[in-house]
Amino acid sequence: MNAHQAVTQGEPVVVDRAGKPKLPGTDVMVRFAGVTKTYPHRRGKPGVEALCDVDLEIGRGAITGIIGRSGAGKSSLVRLINGLEKPSGGRVVVDGREISRLTGADLRLAQRSIGMIFQHFNLLSSRTAAQNIALPLEIAGWSRTDIARRVGQLLALVDIADKRDRYPSELSGGQKQRVGIARALATRPDVLLSDEATSALDPQTTRSILDLLSTINRELGVTIVLITHEMSVVRQLARDVVVIDAGRIVERGEVADIFTAPKHPTTQAFLGEVLGEAVPLSLANRLQPAPVAGGQAVLRVAVRGAVAADTVVARLSRALDADVALLAARIDEIGGRHVGSLIVGVPAARAEQALAQLAQSRIEGEHLGYVA
């Protein structure tokens, strides 16, 4: 069954914007075609369908975020890309090679052009930073002198040259991930897979690691696939985003497009995490379903990209010829566009008029209730 049939059969809604033209000069680095991954049942545990009929294209040289809750199928996705697992159905093609069909030495050779970094770094405790970075080169059979030269370059690239002879137990989380990144890049891969690479790090360290990944993408042209459950990571780094839920792709496109107008509930939930609760608790507690004499109607005004958040209150006030109270606001910038919501209060009797006015300006508004 392909994606087209899934939609016509009224299965889960797939909001697919891949139909729009790709940016010039980009082509596909990773392609999933009708990929299904099921794990057979084992010792009483029922079988699991981790991925269901996934079609996906990841652009060469881009940073693509794959976001989903735990158990959504992210790990299966990444393990299919680097050939650690085989799909139950469909094809996975990386850089023109069908990795889902390779085995043995061919597979191992292909894996050298796919680097990977991990949430828990996965460094060998018995090796120093430099020796950890050297591991994939030893595996690939490089000569000792070539390894020494390459490790030196990589240590400088990730800015930990002074830590070369330290063991992982002597390094901070951020330094360990830098070693992990250097190791992943050792064999000059075309693709770098990041599996929740910043989930174990504090916000400041996360920032510096994301900056490093961004530099690597820009300067080395490495295609980066970010697997994460954190919206903030995707927002900071990725150009494209793929939202997966229960083993299916539910939404995809450019970050700015998807998160300024999220359609699927999962996407909306992720956006909510970044923006936080729109209505402050103290206000929510005071909301009443019926108008209060001399009180206000409370409206939520969605701010989505095109809306100029700074003028919406003034324009509404002018249109109603009444004061508009700004009760709460939460606005963030995603992909260079404003996203968020304003909570405003208008005279109770004018609520309908205000909503009509917003609708006329193509702004999404919602009547939340009344306050005294």
Added chain:
Amino acid sequence: MSRDLINLIVEATWQSLYMVSLSALLGTFLGAPLGIFLATSRKGELFAAPFANLILGTIVNATRSTPFIILVVAIIPFTRLVAGTSIGSSAAIVPLTVAATPFIARLVEAAIREIDGGLVETAASFGATPLQIVIKVLIPEALPGLVLALTLAVVSLLGYSAMVGAVGGGGLGDLGIRYGYQRFMPEMMLAVVVVLIALVQAVQTLGDHLARRLNRRLRHR
């Protein structure tokens, strides 16, 4: 204590060290690869061979559950085949090795299993062969645990070696039984026990020290 008795103790100590060190060496030579195989041959692992794993695991268990003194007697024909005789310290090395091999295999298996599966997967994602994963990841990472396992094996072999007196293997245990017990010489028994305690202490201290030096996992500055 007379000079003769002291000479007896010295001789017996050498016999014990000879039997234990050689059987530990041979036991490691045979047991370590077996242990690595047992640790990596279950379903879905590096050298997946569930049937071979089951068979070898059963043989290991059978050997481990046979009391050592019975093992010594039971394999006398095999001992004679290998060593040419079934009497003496050299012959005693055969049953000691037979007992040490499955013991060391299980210890090695446990040490290897301690290693985080994520590291194996990491190496696999770089395109490492199963053999490369064993040599470059599993063994180096398990080394502190392997050293402790070997220490435990040597200490146990010292205990086993006390029983090979039954087949004329000699050694400290045999001396303690024959002189200390059968000839009512408590001072001889005491001397034997003191030497054994000192040996065990020395082996354990050396092993602990080495394992600590090798362990980079918990080293903090």
